[in-house]
Amino acid sequence: MKRLLLIVLMSSTLVSVLFAAGAQEEAASEGPVTIQLGISTREVGAAMPELLKSFEAANPNIKVEWNKVPGVPNDQHTLYVTNMMAQSEQPDVMAVDVVWPGEFIANGWAEPLNEYFSDSDLEGYLDGMMNSVTLDGKAYGVPLYTNAIHFFYRKDLLDKYGLEKPDTWEELIESAMFITEKEQNPDLNGYISMWAQIEGLFMNYLQFMWGAGGQFFDTKGNPSVNTPEAVKALETMVDMIYKYNVAPESILTYKPNDAMALFRQGRAVFMVVQDFVWPMLNEADSPVKGKVVMDRVPYFEGHSDANTVCMGGWILTLNPYSEHKAEAAELIRHLTSTESGIVLGTKSGCMPAVKGMEENAELISAYPIAETLYKDFSVGDVRPSAQAGKNYPELSHIMQKEIHAALLQKKSPAQAMADAQKALDELLQ
Amino acid sequence: MNEIARRKMFGLFLVLPAFLFVFLVLFLPAANTIIKSFTEFSPMNLQQNDFVGLKNYQKIFGNEEFMDSFFNTLHFAGVSVFFELILGLVLALILNKALAFRGVIRTAILFPWVLPTALNAIIWRWLFNTDFGFFNSFMKSFGLISRNINWLGEVSLAMNSMIWVAVWKTSSFIALILLTGLQSINDELYEAASIDGASGFQKIKSITLPLLIPSILLALLFRSMDALRSFELPFALTQGGPGGATQTLSLFGYRQFFQFLKFDQGAAVSVVQFLFILVLGLIYIRVLKGERDT
Numbered sequence: 001m002k003r004l005l006l007i008v009l010m011s012s013t014l015v016s017v018l019f020a021a022g023a024q025e026e027a028a029s030e031g032p033v034t035i036q037l038g039i040s041t042r043e044v045g046a047a048m049p050e051l052l053k054s055f056e057a058a059n060p061n062i063k064v065e066w067n068k069v070p071g072v073p074n075d076q077h078t079l080y081v082t083n084m085m086a087q088s089e090q091p092d093v094m095a096v097d098v099v100w101p102g103e104f105i106a107n108g109w110a111e112p113l114n115e116y117f118s119d120s121d122l123e124g125y126l127d128g129m130m131n132s133v134t135l136d137g138k139a140y141g142v143p144l145y146t147n148a149i150h151f152f153y154r155k156d157l158l159d160k161y162g163l164e165k166p167d168t169w170e171e172l173i174e175s176a177m178f179i180t181e182k183e184q185n186p187d188l189n190g191y192i193s194m195w196a197q198i199e200g201l202f203m204n205y206l207q208f209m210w211g212a213g214g215q216f217f218d219t220k221g222n223p224s225v226n227t228p229e230a231v232k233a234l235e236t237m238v239d240m241i242y243k244y245n246v247a248p249e250s251i252l253t254y255k256p257n258d259a260m261a262l263f264r265q266g267r268a269v270f271m272v273v274q275d276f277v278w279p280m281l282n283e284a285d286s287p288v289k290g291k292v293v294m295d296r297v298p299y300f301e302g303h304s305d306a307n308t309v310c311m312g313g314w315i316l317t318l319n320p321y322s323e324h325k326a327e328a329a330e331l332i333r334h335l336t337s338t339e340s341g342i343v344l345g346t347k348s349g350c351m352p353a354v355k356g357m358e359e360n361a362e363l364i365s366a367y368p369i370a371e372t373l374y375k376d377f378s379v380g381d382v383r384p385s386a387q388a389g390k391n392y393p394e395l396s397h398i399m400q401k402e403i404h405a406a407l408l409q410k411k412s413p414a415q416a417m418a419d420a421q422k423a424l425d426e427l428l429q
Numbered sequence: 430m431n432e433i434a435r436r437k438m439f440g441l442f443l444v445l446p447a448f449l450f451v452f453l454v455l456f457l458p459a460a461n462t463i464i465k466s467f468t469e470f471s472p473m474n475l476q477q478n479d480f481v482g483l484k485n486y487q488k489i490f491g492n493e494e495f496m497d498s499f500f501n502t503l504h505f506a507g508v509s510v511f512f513e514l515i516l517g518l519v520l521a522l523i524l525n526k527a528l529a530f531r532g533v534i535r536t537a538i539l540f541p542w543v544l545p546t547a548l549n550a551i552i553w554r555w556l557f558n559t560d561f562g563f564f565n566s567f568m569k570s571f572g573l574i575s576r577n578i579n580w581l582g583e584v585s586l587a588m589n590s591m592i593w594v595a596v597w598k599t600s601s602f603i604a605l606i607l608l609t610g611l612q613s614i615n616d617e618l619y620e621a622a623s624i625d626g627a628s629g630f631q632k633i634k635s636i637t638l639p640l641l642i643p644s645i646l647l648a649l650l651f652r653s654m655d656a657l658r659s660f661e662l663p664f665a666l667t668q669g670g671p672g673g674a675t676q677t678l679s680l681f682g683y684r685q686f687f688q689f690l691k692f693d694q695g696a697a698v699s700v701v702q703f704l705f706i707l708v709l710g711l712i713y714i715r716v717l718k719g720e721r722d723t
Contacts, residue, residue, distance in 0.1 A: 078687065187560075197670035250559030252671050253582040262560055394689045401494075401673060408584055408672045 033324050034063040035331060038080070038091030042071035043314075044145065047347035055334045062327045073097050084109040089321045092328040095314045099385040099392055101133045101141055104317060106389035110140040111318040116329035117142065125336070126353045128311050128380040135386055142336050143353030145344055146313035148373070148380055149203055151298060152263065152271040152281070156291040157183075169211065169236055169298050172270055176246040179269050190246030192259045192268040195237075197404045200256055202396050203310040204272055205403050206383065208233035211299035211308045216384040223384075223428060225399070226421035232300070234406050234413035241407065252407055264288060272297055274312070278369060279349075294369070296376045309380035313353060345370060351377070391427050398423045459703075466696035485697040495698065497673055498681040504588060505677060506656035509595040513652060514645065516596060517603025522633075524604060525611045542601040550665035553594045557581050581667055584674045591666055591675050595656065603648045610644025611637065643720055650713040657706050678702050 039048065052064050067090070069076050080094055084107065096104065104110040110133075113122075122130065122139050129143035153165060157179055166172040176190025194200035206216065214229030224230070240247040254262075260277040262268055266287045281292050297308040316332045318325060334340060338360070341352025346366040351373050357363055358374030385392040398420055406416035469481045489495045520538055524531075541549070556563045557580035565577045580590045614637065622632050660679035663669055669676030678698065685695035 074687075081690070197668060197672070248560065248577075249579045250577065250582050253559065253579070253667075258558070265561070267560065390690070397684065397688065404670065404672045410584070410672055 032061050032063050033327050034065055035093065035322075035324050035328050036065045036067050036091040037093045037095075037331060038067045038069050038076075039095035039314075040069050040071045040076060043350050044344060044348050047344045047350070050343055050347065051335055051340050054340075055331060058334070059327075059330060062324075062330065064331060067091050080109075084319075084321075087321050089319065089323050092319050092322040092324055093331055094317050094319060095144060096141070096317055098129065098132045098143075098146075098311070098313045098315055099383055099396075101315055101317065102135075102385040102388050102392050103390040105133075105135050105140050105386070108320060109317075111320040111322070111325065112138040112140055113142065113318060113329065113332070114138055116318075116326070117333070121333075124355055126311075126355060126377060126380075128307070128377065128382050129313055129315070129353045132382045132386050133315055133317075141315040141317040142332060144314045144316050144336055145341075145350035146311055146353040146377060146380075147275050147351065148309045148311040148376055149200075149207065149272060149297065150275050150294050150309065150373075150376055151296060152273070152277075152292055152294055154266075154269050154288065154291055155293045157269055165293070165295065166270075166298055167304070168301050169208070170301050172298050173236075173240065173244050173246055176269055177244055180246065187267050189248050189262070189268045190244075191240055191270045191272075192247065192251060192254065192262050193272045194254050194256045194259050195247075195251045195404075195407060196253050196255050196258075197400050198255060199396060199400070200273070201403060202399045203312075203383065205233060205237065205399065206381075207272070207297045207308045207310050208236060210310075210381060211297070211303055211306050212236075213300070213303045213306060217387050221387060223395075223421065223424040225424065226417050231414050231417050234403060234417060236300075237403075238406055238409070238413055242409065252404070263292075275373060294372050294376075296379050307379045307381040309376045311377060311380040311382050388428070394427055395424060398427065462696045462699055465693055466700045468693060470693040470696075471690060481693075485693045486701070489694055489697050489701070494673060494676070495678075495681060498676045498678050501588070501674070501676055502657055502659070502678045505592060505595070505659060505675075506653055509592045509599075510649065510652050510656055512592070512596045513600045513603050514649065516600040517607055517648065518645075520600060520604035521607035521611055522637075524608050538601045538604060540601075541598045542605075544598070546598065546661040547665045549598055550594065550662050553590075554581070554666055557590055582671050584671055587667055587671055587674050591662060594666065595659070595662060599652060599655075603652060606648040606651070607641060607644050610641045614640050643717060646713060646717045646720060650710060650717070653713075654706050654710060657709070658702065 037052075041048070048066065052066060056062065056064060069079055077097070077100065080096065080100075083090065084104075101110060117139065122142070125143050126146060129146050130139065133139055133141040133143075155165075158165065158175065161179060161182060163175050163178070164171075166175050172191065180188050180190050193204050195204065209216070209225075209230050212229040212232045214224075214227055214233065216223060216225065218224040237247075241249060241251065251259075256273045256277065259268075259271055259273050260280060263271045263277075264281055264286055275294070278294060280286070282289050297310075299306045299308050316335060318328050318332065322328050336352070336354065338352070338354055338357075341354050341357060342360065342363050344350050344352050345357070345363045349367065351357065351370060358371060358378075364371050383392075384395070388395045402411075402416040402420040402423075405411045405419075406413045411419070466485055467480060467482060469479050469484070524535055524538060544552075559565060559577050559579045559582060562580070564580065565574070568574045569577075579586065581587050618636050618640075619632055622636060627635070658679050659677050660683065663675045663677050663680050664683075667675045669680050679702070682695050682698035682702065685691045685698055
């Protein structure tokens with residue numbers, strides 16, 4: 001019995017030693033280099049095989065292994081964090097959510113790309129997306145594709161009452177009140193969005209705040225939410241529910257898909273959610289098919305220059321523990337090129353984060369709504385994740401909690417923002 | 430070595446793999462969690478592992494959200510277990526009596542308990558939906574309400590809605606435990622009571638309930654321990670909203686661990702929760718033992 005145990009122990013030790021030796025040998029040998037790409041199939045799955053094939057054809061000495069990581073962003077985050085904590089050399093290239101780079105940069109989990117990309121290369125990507133990966137003049141990643149929160153409205157209802165598309169929140173509230181009163185339909189809501197206590201709530205709040213001329217971080221890099229602009233943004237949201245009655249109270253439980261379902265049933269005039277709902281609103285059996293227009297998110301009167309489209313998307317970063325950094329940077333360059341972007345856009349509907357795509361005839365003819373999407377991206381910005389670094393998840397949680405408290409009328413908007421400021425100062429001190 | 434000692438050794442050897450397994454996946458992580466709760470520890474910096482005494486505990490007890498979650502958990506566990514017990518008792522009495530379609534009825538009553546909690550919560554989220562959920566449209570069609578009720582979006586209602594889901598799901602579990610207790614009661618007692626002219630209610634009061642107390646305590650022990658660490662239900666039903674009204678201790682601890690990566694404070698939350706449940710469990714077991722001895 002003892003002997004058996006000994007054999008098992010010894011053989012398992014031997015196997016692990018052999019594996020380690022094998023791995024080292026592979027690193028040292030000449031010939032094709034294999035690099036690993038971590039990206040899920042969720043959004044870009046349809047385009048990826050073609051992109052990897054064209055990369056390998058152009059770079060015969062580099063093989064790419066596609067690590068199909070889980071589709072749920074939180075699971076991916078856990079996976080990458082675990083790998084980085086263990087200083088794993090894989091994956092060499094990681095696709096990360098636009099709000100993670102701050103945390104990755106702060107922990108040294110993303111390699112600066114300036115050595116591999118020239119300044120003019122980096123200027124070719126959308127500015128809003130580059131903000132999320134740039135710290136102290138260094139670029140720690142480049143955007144692969146982008147999406148955003150847009151404004152959707154029922155053109156047929158506006159036309160019926162001779163109203164123009166609202167540019168400002170003031171006009172939106174007025175039009176929503178007017179239409180819901182005239183329609184006399186108790187099931188019709190003026191405004192719908194995703195105001196459950198989720199990330200989307202914070203994103204929609206930022207759009208109100210930017211639209212009032214506010215910025216989350218002041219010029220000195222300190223959080224500034226106890227400002228007239230930040231309070232005005234929250235006050236408007238509260239008033240939309242309780243004073244103007246344009247948003248239903250149930251909006252406080254709504255996630256993007258819930259809002260989309262209500263809007264698709266023809267039960268809301270205006271909606272602000274992510275662009276992924278567009279195909280669903282235009283399906284053959286959709287009651288609002290052909291009646292919906294997508295546009296940029298409104299701003300407050302006097303702030304037409306504000307960026308109000310909150311952008312998301314995915315970034316490619318280079319693993320600092322990678323043993324093949326130059327080859328991995330080549331893969332990043334290939335995947336984020338204009339040619340690859342066209343494949344991404346037409347095959348998977350993911351909009352490449354490269355400048356000039358709004359005029360790319362090949363993409364626009366294959367995917368017409370892309371023209372609107374890019375127009376909106378040009379007035380877009382990202383969440384303040386690069387500045388918040390590893391504290392971003394908690395920053396977002398504090399904001400969600402305080403915004404929700406005001407929307408539930410547990411606190412006044414001014415009190416909520418004062419409390420948020422205090423908590424943020426403590427967090428980021 | 431004599432025969433007995435040899436057999437003992439062999440027995441220990443056979444138990445060893447199971448013991449190792451439990452030790453590695455249960456005791457070691459648990460001990461590690463307790464140790465980590467007294468250190469400053471974050472996955473961002475594995476080298477840093479300084480002993481900080483009760484600092485993490487001070488931090489979480491100073492956190493308003495932790496205290497709210499604590500009382501939410503007590504509220505949820507107390508109210509839901511109370512109603513589950515009453516409903517479970519009624520179900521058990523029906524199960525014990527029902528002669529026709531006995532199998533069908535038993536299966537039907539056990540059905541909610543068999544559904545996974547997360548799936549269950551998602552189904553209920555749709556049923557509760559304010560604008561196109563079943564409850565509101567049902568009550569509206571019968572003219573019971575004129576305005577949609579915001580089941581999961583109102584602070585005063587959300588917790589009750591969550592308790593309702595828990596009661597719906599786990600009453601049958603309590604019923605199952607009580608049923609085994611009921612079946613161990615000797616029929617002769619009821620026959621004797623009938624001969625003495627006792628009514629049905631008197632029989633329940635004087636025979637069934639007193640003899641059922643050990644089973645009731647056992648059911649309470651299982652269910653309250655379970656309810657006090659409730660995670661999937663609030664996670665899938667409300668995500669702790671609105672405004673933290675349904676955030677339980679487990680959900681709060683999960684946020685510290687996996688969203689904010691504050692492993693040290695998350696560990697402290699787990700330890701507090703563990704101690705609380707432990708004390709409660711010990712009280713139950715003591716009472717249960719006292720019951721048995723009398």
